[in-house]
Amino acid sequence: MKLKIFYLTGLLAFLLSCNKDNEVPIPSAGPNSIMNDLYPLQQASKMLMEGVYRVTSGSGMFGDYMIVKWNRTGVLFTNNNGKHFIMQAGYLDSLVFVQGYWRDGYSDGTGLCTMKISKAEGGTSLVTGDGDQKIIMRGGYAEKDNEPPDQPLVLEYLRPFSDKVKNGNFYILGHRGGGRTSDRLPVSENSIAMINFTEQLGTTGVEIDVRLTSDGVAFLYHDGDINTRLTQKGPLAGDISAYTWYQLSTFVRLIHGERIPTLEEVLTHVVDSTDLRFVYLDMKSADAVPLTIELEKKALERAKEQ
Numbered sequence: 001m002k003l004k005i006f007y008l009t010g011l012l013a014f015l016l017s018c019n020k021d022n023e024v025p026i027p028s029a030g031p032n033s034i035m036n037d038l039y040p041l042q043q044a045s046k047m048l049m050e051g052v053y054r055v056t057s058g059s060g061m062f063g064d065y066m067i068v069k070w071n072r073t074g075v076l077f078t079n080n081n082g083k084h085f086i087m088q089a090g091y092l093d094s095l096v097f098v099q100g101y102w103r104d105g106y107s108d109g110t111g112l113c114t115m116k117i118s119k120a121e122g123g124t125s126l127v128t129g130d131g132d133q134k135i136i137m138r139g140g141y142a143e144k145d146n147e148p149p150d151q152p153l154v155l156e157y158l159r160p161f162s163d164k165v166k167n168g169n170f171y172i173l174g175h176r177g178g179g180r181t182s183d184r185l186p187v188s189e190n191s192i193a194m195i196n197f198t199e200q201l202g203t204t205g206v207e208i209d210v211r212l213t214s215d216g217v218a219f220l221y222h223d224g225d226i227n228t229r230l231t232q233k234g235p236l237a238g239d240i241s242a243y244t245w246y247q248l249s250t251f252v253r254l255i256h257g258e259r260i261p262t263l264e265e266v267l268t269h270v271v272d273s274t275d276l277r278f279v280y281l282d283m284k285s286a287d288a289v290p291l292t293i294e295l296e297k298k299a300l301e302r303a304k305e306q
Contacts, residue, residue: 136155139154195276220261
C-alpha cells in the first residue's frame with residue numbers, strides 16, 4: 001500500500017456553528033431491498049461502468065452530466081451542482097441493479113434512488129466484464145426522504161475518463177477526517193467512524209486535526225476547547241489539551257457518541273482497513289510535532305510493508 005502523510009503547523013479554521021440535533025437522515029430501501037439477492041460485480045465490470053454519463057431524464061434536478069466512479073464501498077455518482085449519489089450495485093442473471101440514495105451537499109435534500117441496466121442496454125457486458133460500453137441506466141429517484149423513487153432518472157454512457165484523469169497523480173481529501181459536523185453526517189468529524197464513512201463520498205485521502213494531551217498523547221480534535229459543537233455534554237470543559245488521555249478517553253464522547261481517537265489509532269486504521277492513500281495532518285499543537293513525526297514514520301513503514 002502506498003500512503004503519503006503531510007503535516008502543517010499552525011493552521012486555524014474559523015469555527016462554524018451548527019445544530020447537532022438536526023442530522024440529515026440516510027434513506028434506506030429497508031430489509032427487503034433487491035440488493036440482498038444480488039451477486040457482486042467483478043473488478044472488470046466496475047471499470048466498464050465508470051465514466052461520464054449524460055442525464056437524459058432527471059437533468060432538471062441533477063444537471064446534464066454525471067460522473068460514475070467506483071470506490072472500496074460502492075459506486076458514486078456525482079455532478080457539478082453539489083448533488084451526489086451513494087449507491088450499491090450487483091447483478092442477477094443479465095440484469096444489473098443499482099440502488100442507494102442521493103444527497104444535496106448544500107441543503108437537506110436527500111432521497112432514495114433505484115436503477116437497473118437491462119440485458120440489451122449493457123447488462124450482459126457488465127456481468128461478463130467484457131464488451132461495449134453502451135450502457136443505459138433506467139430508474140427513478142425520490143424527491144424527498146420517506147417518499148418512493150417515482151421521479152424518472154435515466155443515465156446514458158457518454159465516454160470513459162480521459163487519460164489525463166486516469167493517469168493523473170491527484171488526491172481527493174475529506175476535511176476533518178471526511179466531513180465536518182456542520183455537514184450533518186451520521187458520524188462525527190475527526191473520528192474513526194468518519195474515516196470509514198468518507199470513502200463512500202469518493203475521497204482518496206483525509207485531512208485530520210492533531211493535538212497533544214497533557215501527558216503526551218497525540219489525538220484528533222479540531223477546536224481548542226471541549227464544547228457542545230463537537231461533543232456530547234459531559235463533566236469536562238475548557239482547554240482540551242489540559243487533560244490527560246485517560247480523562248479524555250473516559251469522560252468525553254464526540255457528537256455521535258464515538259470516543260476521541262489517538263493519532264496512532266487513526267493512522268493504523270487508515271493503513272489496515274481503508275484504501276485511502278493520503279493523510280494530511282493539520283497540527284493544532286506545535287508540541288505534538290516531534291511525536292507526530294515518529295508516528296508518521298511508523299505508519300509509512302507499515303503501509304510500505306503491506
